[in-house]
Amino acid sequence: MIKLLNWFKNKLEKYPLQFIEEDILKSLFKSNEDGEELSSLKIKKEFNNLDELQIKQALESLIQQDDILMNEDKIIINQSGNKKAIQLIRKHRIYETYLAEKTGFSKENWHNKAEEKEHLLSNEEVDQMDKELGYPKFDPHGDPIPTKDGVLPKLKGRPLSKIQQNSLVKIIHIEDEPKEVYLELLKKDIHIGSLISINTINNKKIYTSESRNFEFSGDELKNIQVVIIETAEVLPKNIYRLTDLKNDEKAIIHGLSQECRGINRRRLLDLGFVKGSNIEISMVSPMQDPKAYLIRNTLIALRKEQTNMILVKKVNLDEQ
Structure with a gap:
């Protein structure tokens, strides 16, 4: 145990001061954007893996x-600090996009x-990555990517927790922090770009997407950002995930999820998973x-x- 603690201490000591500064600036920037009070006490609580001397x-x-x-415990982030924080956010979101589009990492x-x-x-x-990716405007989680000039567009939409019943919404963003909430959302397999209908049964909200019903905790609802779909747009009926196709059923490809990216998307398209193709389990x-x-x-x-x-879209027997 002592050896482990010493190893961990050495790792912390080797963590460059510049990295700590950048992490603090990013934290201050995000807190400021959220209207939260900035203080050294808050920083110490957030970065509790570092000792007070490093902070x-x-x-x-x-x-x-x-x-x-700094005014006593209060912190004000200046223009230069904001600029550095936005640069770091740009690097983070472009690299996440690179991982999603160009690699096989989950x-x-x-x-x-x-x-x-x-x-x-x-x-x-980062600029070269941006060019290779085709200058994406959003990262894989739906967060806007800051421009090269340091402009960070505002995220549109509202948390799913703020949406009333009898609404149809589209997921535009899934927050990846805090990590434990994000991992729970990943287990539910919801996707950016999916439509969700919100109805009430027995005084309980029911969230339905792609013919699946979901239940969310309060924290999960806050971390899903959506936009309301106009009533003129119709929720596609009888649309399922291929996972839910039964052995004796046939279907027609409706499309690929927005979250199917890069190499995986190109492979599926090359294999014939395009809209209108017939498919069944063999x-x-x-x-x-x-x-x-x-x-x-082809199998x-x-x-x-x-x-x-x-x-x-499942095909009824009388349609075959």
């Missing part, structure tokens, strides 16, 4: 660089990897995963994480 040195350095002002790992890499990437490297493995699907006279094996990204 004190970082705050003193930020004052010397004119990034922040979404559970994107945030932590970006938290590390954001301190190491140069502005030139074989099932003993463990029920993967399953082999017949599409365009293709897919796992659950892939079929969750494919939307289909």
Whole structure:
């Protein structure tokens, strides 16, 4: 145990002061945007993995660089501090987008990897990534990406917790912090771009998306950002995830989830998973995963994480 504590202490001591400063600036910027009070006490609580000396040195350095002002315990973030924080946010969100589009890393790992890499990437490297990705406006979670000039667009929409019953909404953002709430949302397999209808049964709100009913905790509802869909737009009926197709059912591909990105999306499109293609289950493995699907006279094996990204419309027997 002593060896472990010493190892952890050494890791903290090796964490560069610059990284601590940047993390503090990003935290102050986000708190300021949320209208929260900024104080050194709040910073100490948030960065409780660091000792007070490290935090004190970082705050003193930020004052010397004119990034922040301090009045007793209160902190004011200056224009230069805001600019540095936005640059860090840009690096983080572009790198997360790169991980989603260009690599096979699961979404559970994107945030932590970006938290590390954001301190190491140069502005030139990030600009090159931005170009390769086609200048995306949003990261994989739906957060707006700051421009090269340091403009951070406001996130539109409202938390799902603020939406009344008998509404139809579209998910535009899923917050990835705090981590424990985000991981619970990942388990529910909800997707950015999906439509959710909100109804009440027996005085209880029911959230329905892609023919599935969901229950959310209060914290989860706050972390899902949505926009209300105008009544002129019709919620597609009889749309399911391919995962929910039964052995004796047939379906037509409706489309791919917005969260199916990069290499995985291109592969599915190349295999024929395009709107209008007929599909049915042909074989099932003993463990029920993967399953082999017949599409365009070809058998293709897919796992659950892939079929969750494919939307289909079930075909009634009398339509076949």
